[in-house]
Amino acid sequence: MRTYDLIVLGGGPAGAHAAIMGAELGLDVLLMDENDAAGGQVWRAPGGAFREAPCGVDAKKGSALRSRLAASAVSCRLSRRVWLVERGFTVCAIGPEGAEQARSQALIVATGAVERHVPVPGWVLPGVMGLAAATVLLKSARVLPGKRVVVGGAGPLLPAVANAILSGGGRVAAVVDANPIGAWLANGANLLMRPDLFLRGAGWIGRVRGAGVPWHFGHTIRRIDGKGSVGEVHVGRVSVEWEPAPGPELTVVCDAVCMGFGLIPSTDVVRLLGAAHSWNPALGGWVPVTDADQTTSVERLYACGDGAGVLGAASAPLGGMIAALAAARDLGRITVAEFERRTGVLRKQFARASRFGRAMARLTAPRLGAASAIAKEAEVCRCEGLTRAALDQAIADGAVTVNDLKAATRCGMGPCGGRICEDAAQLLIAAATGRDRAEIQPATPRPPLRPVAIAALGGPFDYGSLPMAEPAPL
């Protein structure tokens, strides 16, 4: 097994910049990513034969980054599914050639974020997908989610997805935005910290509204109906805290729904390694505790990008570079003075870019009121088919932590490992027990971090491979 100075997990804007910076500082760097190209979600590579045919700002940035990475001394292992990380650090992954491991002195975790969902009845129907999933379809495959799409939830992905559907020649039946229009406007000063991004976002919204698409501010999708797949959605008013509010219910006919309520930092790896975490709704929920140089509470373990707190793709590269400089400092490759000198400018840029990211994250900060929007019959744990009523019953019976709820109901124990439902489970426990969300810890992290086949771990194996012990002497 090869030992590197530094392993970077995640090849998005944060991780790729961390890896390149690490290599420039003379470190022996390995970058691993689940996808077959670096770029992460925002700077995602167009898939298959579309690859490197840039269209749009993000695709061009992604292309430039992939070229820089290819020209750098970074060793890249793509299409790798990391399923276990141990202190020390040892990374275990499944790649195209099967199981593999690598060791490193320092580890930078840049694993990005997953989408937050507020379950509604019917959200398990085929044709319903996350906003993030829609961006993958639209960017990588250039396929529309449906012929008549409802885009719902909260935050910047609403205009991004609606605009991408329209640009691709599709139809958006409605945008259902949990936030009132005032929530978008309240952040004006911070949004102007990045006038380019502000104008792009404003352009998306203008284009969607200009196309005559109804934009229902202060509304959420209450129910999705259809036979076999999506047929219509029922939309109702919500308060600023996303609680259902009185008012007429609208019905919108559609064949696809793209929904999501912002992003949750993916903290599986850092939690598995025992790093301290804290509840920070402004950054998307549970985040690793880091200091100004992206260092976690575990020695030589760093977190950056959305996985360290959702601040978006504008600040992620800066966080990644700071993390790499911190790793080089801690490995004795650069002096503390050199570290301070080089991070000075980066920190200022990071703070500036973060103000834009924070303003966006504020639009999707988890709201306690969302708990009252989850209907009794809504399947919260999609894998196990567990409704809110079933979870509420278990909570009333004493399951007051996520671990309790897992043990009592199997919530979060299906194939997704709780990655889709755990946030909602935490929310329901907080709401039912009247506690702050900061008191509801995530479930104890357990490998495998991704589903892996036992056959893939074992490799080719037959009877002759069994180790046979010497017979005991009679």
Next chain:
Amino acid sequence: MVGLRMKEEKARPVRFWFDNEEVEAFEGETVAAALVAAGMRGFGRNRATGARRGIFCAMGLCQECIVLMDGHVVEACRLPVCAGLEVRSV
């Protein structure tokens, strides 16, 4: 094709098999994207409830778009299409 593909097509067209049905696709795109483009929705299955599921997270987390290839469960959202590929529903 049901008109869900955007106009600019550059990739190499290929055909693959889903439950013995021929599906037109582009080499290198994911099976999930190709099935959505072909108008198929509930090609995955929830193994606890038996319900049909579609593409949901598109990034290998939710495990809802699973299909069978050579008898093994694979995520359609991470499986690239190649000419003549044979996959089945679970």
